[in-house]
Structure formats: C-alpha cells, structure tokens
Amino acid sequence: MKSLLFPSAVIGMALVVSACSSGTSEPVTSTVVVQPSQSASASSESAPAPSSTAEAASATSEKKSGQRSADEFLNAPLDHSTMDSYGVTNADGSSGCMVIPDNDHVSCRLAFNDPPLVPQVGMPTWESNGLKYESDYGFSPAAFVGGEYRTAGALQPVESVDIEGVTFEAPADGGLKGTKDGHEFTISGSGEYHSDTFPPKPAADGTARVGTVCGQANPMGNQDFLVYVAQDGTNCNEAMAALDEYKDAEKGGQALIAPVSNGWGCSVSALDGQPDTPENRHFTCSADNGQQRVVLIK
Incomplete structure (x- = not known):
C-alpha cells in the first residue's frame, strides 16, 4: 500500500476528511477438448467447438480492455473511521485520487508541471497540488495542506477501473484520467493538465x-x-x-x-x-x- 499526502485543507473550501493490494486478477477459462473419431474428416478435426471459440474471444476481449476491479483499490479500514475509501494512482505513483462513496468525495493529488494558481484569502499557499470535485461544477485545481492521503493500488498504462461512479484510466503515456458525471480531467505523464472546466471563466453576469x-x-x-x-x-x-x-x-x-x-x-x-x-x-x-x-x- 502506498501512502501519499492527503488534502485536508483546500483552496476554495474547507475540507475535512477522515483518511480513509494491487493485483490483476486474470480470468480463468476451462476448455474441454474432445478427441475426434478416426472417421472424422480433416476439416472437422481443425474446427474448434463453438463454446471454446466464444470463451477464447471473451477472454481475449477482457484482457485487451485492461479493466480492473474496484475491490483491488479498496483501502484497508482505519480504527477511527467506518467509511470505505478507495485510492488509485498512475503507474509511478506521482498522481492519484481518493474516492469516499459515503459523502460523494473525490479528490486528487497531481504532479502538475505548471501548477495552476488559486490565490485565496486565508490560505498560505496559492499553487495547486491537486484537484477537488464539486457536483455542480466538476473538477477544479486546489491547494491542499497537511493530512494523509491513502492509495491502495496503481493502474498500469491502458488499464482502467470504475469506482463508485468515477472511471479512472491510465493513458499510454503514464498519466491519469478521471471521469465523473460527464466531467473529466487528464494529467499526462509529463504533468500537462487538461479538463472540461479549465481554465475557469466568468459567468455571463461576470x-x-x-x-x-x-x-x-x-x-x-x-x-x-x-x-x-x-x-x-x-x-x-x-x-x-x-x-x-x-x-x-x-x-x-x-x-x-x-x-x-x-x-x-x-x-x-x-x-x-x-x-x-x-x-x-x-x-x-x-x-x-x-x-x-x-x-x-x-
């Protein structure tokens, strides 16, 4: 289990969160091989059984998809909290997110190469080191201070996992992508950041x-x-x-x-x-x- 900094104070909002093994499970396919009779034709000998063909295609498709189980990213329980939490990072652990289903909480710590500024009254730092998620807005950069951040596993390139309404994907470049309720963010392996709400813009009324x-x-x-x-x-x-x-x-x-x-x-x-x-x-x-x-x- 990998331990990273967890955001407990966040630019733009006060956030208090109780900080809440990776392994790829390969599908097991059982195939019964029936020996053909001596009178069977050569063509019938080479033709696989329909059930075997379907099983092989299914196994190949599942393996190519790289889909992981959410259970692989469930953090170990804490003595002082009964809430489940999930944690997932990119392959090298430089960027990751935590999901707490009980309060629809999603927050991330990202390795920006050019951290977005979020200056705010009352906060000691203005450089973003992560993201917060708001249901009425989407993902936005945030500056977190202190606390503990827990992640249970890493996605390898081209793998993905669905965790309580959030889909995480690991692009081929070693970064991390998250999608929730039509909103998305991507941090590349080199730290380039993109999202559907960035950069933020004023509303029609200013x-x-x-x-x-x-x-x-x-x-x-x-x-x-x-x-x-x-x-x-x-x-x-x-x-x-x-x-x-x-x-x-x-x-x-x-x-x-x-x-x-x-x-x-x-x-x-x-x-x-x-x-x-x-x-x-x-x-x-x-x-x-x-x-x-x-x-x-x-």
Whole structure:
C-alpha cells in the first residue's frame, strides 16, 4: 500500500476528511477438448467447438480492455473511521485520487508541471497540488495542506477501473484520467493538465470563482499583471472597472486618495493568511462589502 499526502485543507473550501493490494486478477477459462473419431474428416478435426471459440474471444476481449476491479483499490479500514475509501494512482505513483462513496468525495493529488494558481484569502499557499470535485461544477485545481492521503493500488498504462461512479484510466503515456458525471480531467505523464472546466471563466453576469483570470491590468503604469479572483463570487466586470478608475487616478497623482465610484478600493498588501513580507505583498482590489477581491500577479 502506498501512502501519499492527503488534502485536508483546500483552496476554495474547507475540507475535512477522515483518511480513509494491487493485483490483476486474470480470468480463468476451462476448455474441454474432445478427441475426434478416426472417421472424422480433416476439416472437422481443425474446427474448434463453438463454446471454446466464444470463451477464447471473451477472454481475449477482457484482457485487451485492461479493466480492473474496484475491490483491488479498496483501502484497508482505519480504527477511527467506518467509511470505505478507495485510492488509485498512475503507474509511478506521482498522481492519484481518493474516492469516499459515503459523502460523494473525490479528490486528487497531481504532479502538475505548471501548477495552476488559486490565490485565496486565508490560505498560505496559492499553487495547486491537486484537484477537488464539486457536483455542480466538476473538477477544479486546489491547494491542499497537511493530512494523509491513502492509495491502495496503481493502474498500469491502458488499464482502467470504475469506482463508485468515477472511471479512472491510465493513458499510454503514464498519466491519469478521471471521469465523473460527464466531467473529466487528464494529467499526462509529463504533468500537462487538461479538463472540461479549465481554465475557469466568468459567468455571463461576470461572477467568477477563485483562480479565474478576469483580464490584464497595469495600474502602476509600468507592466501588465494578470487579475486573479481571490474570493468566490467576485464580479470580474466590477473589478476591472475599479482597476481602470485606479489607473486614471494614478495618472493624476491621486491614486491613494481618489475614491472609486463602484465601491471598490485598491492597495498593495499581503492577503489575509499570508505573512506580511515583501514577497507576499501584491496589488489587490476589494469591494467595500468584503465579499469580493482580486489580486494582481505577474
């Protein structure tokens, strides 16, 4: 059994999960061979029995499919938890996922080659090291901190397994793919990440989730920054309008005292949850109601 880091705190949501042998079982085929009589023709001697042909075709098809049993990935029970959990990784164990059927929980730890940023108030790290699954959204990058992550087995290239409504596949390149309720993600063997919900985009009304890039801005007038949503529900349209006003005020030398008409304000500071050190200070803008915030990152 392989033990990896388990996500207990997650960017975008508070997640508390009780952390919950691999072996390929080959089908056994029994074939009865009937010796032909001496009077049988040569053609009848060479013709296999229909039942034997069907069994051989079935065994070949099953072997080619690489389908594994979910039971092979059931984690050993824990003394402090009665919940079943399943854990599966790619061949080298660098990326894996855990499934807890009792609460429809699916989370993954992935070896991104370029970790997506998920800046959020109250969290100490912004670089994703895994995924979370939300039934109304799908898979999204997340930053997990601490805890224990348990996986019972590994999929070899071109193998697959269905676990409580989630299908995991191991592509030929050594990566891992997951599919659930029409949503999917893929991490390649080299760490390239793709999913149907990435990169996240603002809704029609402008609202967006943490990690969404609203656009580009250069409020200080010297270089462009990417404008990242740092609180779920932030309206990108309002945030970009505030940055435009701030830039106009900065040109007139009034940036620090000029009011922003839509109830937003901007400053250079560290987000709550991060030490107030020079490397953590970013240009940020937030709404007066405290429910919306963006941070500018190069």
